[in-house]
Amino acid sequence: MINILALEDSPPLQSFLKTLLAASGYQVNVRAKGLDGFALLSEQSFDLVLLDLGLQDMDGQDWLLELRQWSQLPVLVLSARDGEVEKVTALDNGANDYLTKPFSANELLARIRVLLRTNTQTSLALTCGNITIDPHKHTVTLAQQEVKLTKKEYAILLLMLQNKDKVLTHNAILSHVWGEQYINRPEYVRVHMAQLRQKLEINPASPKHLLTEPAVGYRLVD
């Protein structure tokens, strides 16, 4: 769960941010005072700060400087002030981005995605139990140990992780991994599934993750 702290003075914008960010799947905490923001930061961990320069109790630029004394948390500044000096000061004070009000909701969300992407090293790895696949690196690990998979094995595992808990029929796997013309050759899937189990299951004969759904196909569970 991604946690965002929004420091915002104006009540209408407070509720706007709350609904917008919640609708995008983020956890949001809104505060109007800088000191309340600091208090919250010391209580729980956040992934991003949205900072309106106009706070109730202090200047936003000062808040930013103080934060940067001890934290590299990404900060996106929101401000009604469009002045060049204000912008440059904020960016040099440690802000990672600066958006002038009024702004488009989609642009704000896109810029938040940029900061979350670059400043949290969020590898888009998929996991299931102790199995991890990193499509970016094209690597698979089992309990932090790297496992070597062939092309077909990798393709099957990726498909199954992308459809965790869902039953995949033989033909669904065949058409994704081999291609349409290979449907009705379930033995292909069986042979490769057995190989995958050899490499990923502690006891391949009684698999814990790569389960058989008799007469239907296979399913990956945690």
Place this chain on the structure above:
Amino acid sequence: MINILALEDSPPLQSFLKTLLAASGYQVNVRAKGLDGFALLSEQSFDLVLLDLGLQDMDGQDWLLELRQWSQLPVLVLSARDGEVEKVTALDNGANDYLTKPFSANELLARIRVLLRTNTQTSLALTCGNITIDPHKHTVTLAQQEVKLTKKEYAILLLMLQNKDKVLTHNAILSHVWGEQYINRPEYVRVHMAQLRQKLEINPASPKHLLTEPAVGYRLVD
């Protein structure tokens, strides 16, 4: 010395960027074509890209997507187009920031400072085990001993070090080192990879760093 690549179509803006960035102490290379930009990126190391979406030979968004296949270099997009869709697309395609023309010189410089501050990974020497590459000096050392590499060998090694632990397909290497028109000639890569192993691996027949990922490509590990 900080090295910036500017991809910019319009001659007046080209010279504006050149003088502005040079005055701020940056090393600047300006190109009008996306393909020239890729060529330059494979020759020397850069710290930042300024990308105008309107290039002479290709769409800037496509250029960005292609770059992101193999590089995490920070990219600041400059564009005359102020549309929300254009912005969001660029940011989601991997851009780190987006500035609409006309922009203030000081804001541009401030945003460049932000990107250089947060994405300080490049520019320094890259290492993997006892292999070191210094993109600025254009030298490679193996256990403190300098190794002489040819142009292609150097380009391959640089690409692999910039993508350590990541599997690079033959075609990714081909399109980056040789160019788009060379895809589907994996034998080029193989021959040069064998040469690289002769020069960098203790036992080229059982490499410790330049690993083969059968049916996929190659990968550099520590």
Place this chain on the structure above:
DNA sequence: AAAAACTTTATAAAAACTTTATAGTCCCTG
């Protein structure tokens, strides 16, 4: 012109994939 780098080709070895065979499991039916 000589040297170096690169491309192309050839071949053996390695790896991956397909196919077959056998044994096992589950469930239905008589």
Place this chain on the structure above:
DNA sequence: CAGGGACTATAAAGTTTTTATAAAGTTTTT
């Protein structure tokens, strides 16, 4: 509850694809 059929697991053999590397031919650089 025994027998049979449908489905499954897995080893192993056969086939194809991919890879390493030397070496010859070509281009580029010095």
